Amino acid sequence: MPSLSQQSGTRPDVPAVDRSERLRSTNPADFLVPTGREEEWRFTPMRQLRDLLVEDIDGAAGSGSVSVDVKAPIDVKVERVAHRGARSDPRLGTVGVPAERIAALAFAAAESATVLTVPHDTQLTEPVVVRAHGNGGAGADFGDVFLQIEALSSAVVVLDHVGSATYADNLEIRVGDGGHLTVVSLLDWAVDAVHLSAHHIEVGRDARVVHVVVSLGGEVVRVTPEVTFAGPGGDVELLGLFFTDPDQHHEHRIFVDHSEPHCRSNVNYKGALIGEGAHSVWIGDVLIRAEAVGTETYEINRNLLLSDGPRADSVPNLEIETGNVASAGHASVTGRLDDDQLFYLMARGIPELEARRLVVTGFFAELRDRIGVPFVTERLTAALETELKRATQS
Numbered sequence: 001m002p003s004l005s006q007q008s009g010t011r012p013d014v015p016a017v018d019r020s021e022r023l024r025s026t027n028p029a030d031f032l033v034p035t036g037r038e039e040e041w042r043f044t045p046m047r048q049l050r051d052l053l054v055e056d057i058d059g060a061a062g063s064g065s066v067s068v069d070v071k072a073p074i075d076v077k078v079e080r081v082a083h084r085g086a087r088s089d090p091r092l093g094t095v096g097v098p099a100e101r102i103a104a105l106a107f108a109a110a111e112s113a114t115v116l117t118v119p120h121d122t123q124l125t126e127p128v129v130v131r132a133h134g135n136g137g138a139g140a141d142f143g144d145v146f147l148q149i150e151a152l153s154s155a156v157v158v159l160d161h162v163g164s165a166t167y168a169d170n171l172e173i174r175v176g177d178g179g180h181l182t183v184v185s186l187l188d189w190a191v192d193a194v195h196l197s198a199h200h201i202e203v204g205r206d207a208r209v210v211h212v213v214v215s216l217g218g219e220v221v222r223v224t225p226e227v228t229f230a231g232p233g234g235d236v237e238l239l240g241l242f243f244t245d246p247d248q249h250h251e252h253r254i255f256v257d258h259s260e261p262h263c264r265s266n267v268n269y270k271g272a273l274i275g276e277g278a279h280s281v282w283i284g285d286v287l288i289r290a291e292a293v294g295t296e297t298y299e300i301n302r303n304l305l306l307s308d309g310p311r312a313d314s315v316p317n318l319e320i321e322t323g324n325v326a327s328a329g330h331a332s333v334t335g336r337l338d339d340d341q342l343f344y345l346m347a348r349g350i351p352e353l354e355a356r357r358l359v360v361t362g363f364f365a366e367l368r369d370r371i372g373v374p375f376v377t378e379r380l381t382a383a384l385e386t387e388l389k390r391a392t393q394s
Contacts, residue, residue, distance in 0.1 A: 020255075020257060020287055022099045022100075023099065024097040024098065024099050025097065025098065025104055026093055026097060026098060026104055026107045026108060027104060027108060028057045028101050028102075028104040028105040028108055029057060030104070031100060031101035031104060032101070033053060033055055033101065034046065034053070034100070034101060034102075040100060040253070041100075043251060043279075043281040043313055044220075044222060044249070044251060044281075045220060045249050045279075048194060048219060048220050048249070049102070049194060049196070049220065050140065050166045050194055051139050051140035051166055052102050052105070052140050052166060052168050052194070052196060053102075054105075054140075057105060057108065057109075061109055061111065062109055062110065062111060062139075062140070062141040062142040062143075063137050063138065063139030063140060063141045063166075064137065064141060065134060065135050065136065065137030065138075065139065065141045065165050065166075065167075066132050066133065066134050066135070066141040066143060066163075066165045066167050067132070067133050067135065068114055068130065068131070068132050068133075068143060068145075069130075069131045069133070070114060070116070070128070070129070070130050070131075071128070071129040071131070072116065072128040072129075073124050073125070073126045073128070075118070075119065075122050075124060076116055076117065076118055076124070076128055076155075077115075077116070077117040077118075077119070078114070078115075078116055079114070079115040079116075079117075080112055080113075080114060080115075081112060081113050081115050082111075082112060082113075083107075083110045083111055083112050083113045083144055084108075084109075084110070084111060089113065089115065089146075091115065091146060091148070092107075092113055092144065092146060092172070093107065093172075094172075094174075095146075095172035095173065095174050095200045095201070095202045096170075096172055096198070096200020096201075096202070096226055096228075097200075098170065098198060099198075099226075100198075100224075102168050102196050103168065103170055103196070103198035103224070105142070105168060106142040106143070106144070106168035106169050106170055106196075106198070107144065107170055109142040110142040110143055110144045110169070110170075112144075113143075113144035113145065113146055114130065114143075114144070114145045114146070115145075115146040115148070116128060116130070116145070116146070116147050116148065116157070117148040117150065118148070118149045118150060118153045118154075118155045119150055119153065120150040120151055120152060120153060120176075121150075121151070121152040121153060122150070122153045122154075122155075123153065123154045124153075124154065124155045124156065127155075127156040127157065127158050127373055127375075128155060128156070128157045128158070129157075129158045129160060130145060130157065130158070130159050130160065131160045131162070132159070132160070132161045132162075132167070132169075133162055133163045134161075134162070134163030134164045134165025134167060134189065134190070134193055135163060135164070135165070136163065136164040136165065136190075137165075139166070140166040140167065140168065141165055141166065141167050141168075142167070142168055142169060143167065143168075143169035143170075144169060144170050144171075144172075145159070145169070145170075145171050145172070146172045146174075147171070147172065147173045147174070147181070147183065148174050148176075149173075149174065149175045149176060149179040149180075149181045149207075150176045150179065151176035151177045151178055151179055151204070152176070152177070152178045152179060153176070153179050153180075154179065154180040154181070155180075155181055155182075156181075156182045156183075156184075156372070156373055157181065157182070157183045157184070158183075158184045158186060158373060158376055159171070159183070159184065159185045159186065160186050160188070161185070161186065161187050161188060161189055161195065162188050162189065162190075163189065163190055163193070164189070164190040164192050164193050165189075165193055165194075165195070166193070166194045167193070167194070167195045167196075168195070168196045168197070169195075169196075169197050169198075170197075170198050170199075170200065171185075171197065171198070171199045171200065172200045173199070173200065173201045173202065173209070173211075174202045174204075175201075175202065175203055175204050175207040175208075175209050176204045176207065177204040177205040177206060177207060177231060178204070178205070178206050178207060179204060179207045179208075180207065180208045180209075181207075181208075181209050181210070182209075182210040182212070182372060182373070183209070183210070183211055183212070184212040184214065184371060184373060184376055185197070185199070185211075185212065185213045185214070185223065186214045186216075186376060186379070186380075187213070187214060187215045187216060187217060187218060187221050187223070188214075188216050188217050188379075188383065189216075189217035189218040189221070190217060190218075191217060191218070191219060191245075191248075192219050193217060193218045193219060193221075194218065194219055194220045194221075195218055195220070195221050195222070196220075196222045197221075197222070197223045197224070198224050198226075199211070199223065199224065199225040199226065200226050200228075201225065201226065201227045201228070201236070202228050202229075202230050203227065203228070203229050203230060203234035203235070203236050203263070204230045204231055204234065205230065205231025205232060205233055205234065206231070206232075206233035206234070207231075207233075207234050207235070208234075208235040208236070209227075209234075209235070209236045209237070210236075210237045210239065210370075210372075211225060211227075211236065211237065211238050211239070212239045212240070212241075212367075212370075212371055213225070213238075213239070213240045213241075213242075213252060213269075214240075214241050214242070214371075214376075214380060215240070215241070215242035215243075215244075215250045215252070215271075216242070216243055216383050216387075218248065218250075219247070219248065219249070220248075220249045220251075221248075221249070221250050221251065222249075222251040222252075222253070223251070223252050223253070224252075224253045224254075224255075225238060225252075225253075225254050225255070226254075226255045226256075226257070227254075227255070227256045227257065227265065228257050228259065229257070229258065229259060229260040229263045229292075230260070231260055232260050232261045232262045232263065233262055233263065234260065234263040234264070235263065235264045235265075236256070236263075236264070236265045236266075237265075237266050237267075237268075238254055238256070238265070238266070238267040238268070238269075238299075239267075239268050239269070239367050239370060239371075240252055240268070240269035240270070240271075240282075240367075241269070241270055241271070241364060241367045241368065241380070242269075242270075242271040242272075242280060243271065243272050243273075243383075243384065243387045244271060244272070244273040244274070244278040244279065244280045244310065245274060245275055245278055245387070245390075246274070246275030246276050246277050246278055246309070247275075247276070247277035247278070248277075248278055248279070249279045249280075249281075250271065250279075250280045250281070251280070251281040251282075252269060252280075252281065252282050252283070253281070253282075253283040253285075254267055254269075254282075254283065254284045254285065254299070255285045255286075255287075256285070256286045256287070256297065256299075257287050257289070258286070258287060258288045258289060258292040258295045258297065259289045259291060259292055260291070260292060261291065261292055261293045261294050261295075262293070262294040262295070263292065263294075263295055263296075264295070264296040264297065265286065265295075265296075265297045265298075265299075266297070266298055266299070267284055267286075267298070267299035267300065267301075268299075268300055268367065269282055269284075269300075269301045269302070270301075270302045270303075270304075270363065270364060270366075270367055271301075271302075271303050271304070271312065272303075272304045272305075272306055272360060272363065272364070272387075273303065273304070273305055273306065273310035273311075273312055274305075274306040274307045274310060274387075274390075275307055275309055275310065276308075276309035276310075277309065278309065278310035278311070279310070279311045279312075279313075280303060280310075280311075280312045280313070281312075281313045281314075282301040282303075282312075282313070282314045282315070282332075283315050283317070284299040284301060284315070284316040284317065284330065285317045285319075286299055286317070286318050286319070286328075286330070287319045287321075288318075288319065288320045288321060288322060288325060288328060289321050289322070290321040290322045291322075292321075292322065292325075293322055293324040293325070294324065294325065294326050295322075295325045295326060295328065296325070296326040296327050296328075297318075297325075297327070297328050297329075298327070298328070298329045298330065299316055299318075299329075299330045299331075300316075300330065300331040300332065300333075301314045301316065301331075301332045301333070302332075302333045302334075302363075303333070303334040303335075304335070304336070304337065304360065304363055305334065305335065305336050306336075306337065306356075306360070312334045314332040314334060315332070316330035316331065316332050317330075318330050337356060337359055337360075338359065341355075341359050342355050342356065342359060345358060345359070356388075357388045357389075360384075360388055361384065361388065364384060368380055368381065368384075
């Protein structure tokens with residue numbers, strides 16, 4: 001498998017100083033098989049990754065257990081393009097190149113890719129829905145989606161993941177100058193699904209991106225959004241919401257690379273965990289390079305523990321190479337339900353179980369209401385109600 005693109009900086013057996021210096025390649029053979037001792041894998045339950053950790057990559061191909069369907073307005077150009085061999089579409093891999101073995105395996109093994117293009121100066125009034133449905137077949141499957149939002153266009157794209165599968169994919173997003181995109185990745189898998197997803201986001205000059213990850217289902221879900229800026233004035237919001245049940249693993253690793261002046265990023269992830277074996281991981285890495293003067297950035301992760309037994313790992317990192325920034329900060333908070341809030345509600349005649357439900361609903365309300373896609377908000381509200389009933393009855 002020839003390498004499409006590789007960035008020098010470190011060998012696979014030498015840890016990178018930071019995420020910007022990691023080896024990048026579309027050839028999985030350029031990476032060592034992860035063991036769980038590496039920094040980027042130390043929280044991940046490696047034994048549960050199944051066929052995604054194969055050592056022999058020659059002839060690797062997807063199992064076909066995940067089908068992808070697209071529902072889009074007539075203005076959107078929808079293409080199914082070749083991903084392997086000499087006929088591979090040249091756009092693939094131009095936004096982001098994998099920085100770890102499983103993402104590279106997904107790039108190399110995917111048979112085809114879904115490319116969606118919103119033409120120049122087009123304002124969509126209806127959302128684009130890309131639905132990945134796992135059919136529960138044996139073996140691992142691989143996918144690739146490329147979103148091109150051309151200059152001065154605006155769109156809402158929902159990536160809906162349901163069913164059962166062992167799945168790895170890459171999502172490339174390019175938003176042209178002055179464009180506006182809201183993209184929601186809804187991970188509502190069955191309880192036995194395993195999904196590792198690498199998101200690569202390029203924000204053009206004066207463009208705005210709202211990127212939302214909602215992790216509800218799955219046995220293991222690991223999402224790694226990476227943001228780069230292609231011009232000054234870019235603005236990105238990275239929002240996340242997760243509800244982690246017993247023996248579930250939800251992992252979100254964010255990297256925002258500020259290399260252009262006067263750009264803004266805001267990261268806000270919230271999660272609730274309940275039950276023995278519930279484990280969430282949030283890593284927030286923000287790099288402000290020397291040339292990124294006037295940067296404004298903030299990141300925060302809040303975790304709410306609803307019982308004994310869950311574990312929430314939260315690590316914000318901020319690296320600044322210039323003193324000329326507008327603002328920069330980060331925070332992480334993990335704790336239990338606020339007893340004072342519960343007492344306040346119960347003192348006004350609200351039963352304890354209902355009071356707990358109201359507190360948790362309020363905890364998520366800020367992010368839920370900012371999604372801005374009615375059918376996603378309705379589905380999320382219903383899912384949270386189901387989770388909260390289970391939580392308050394346990």
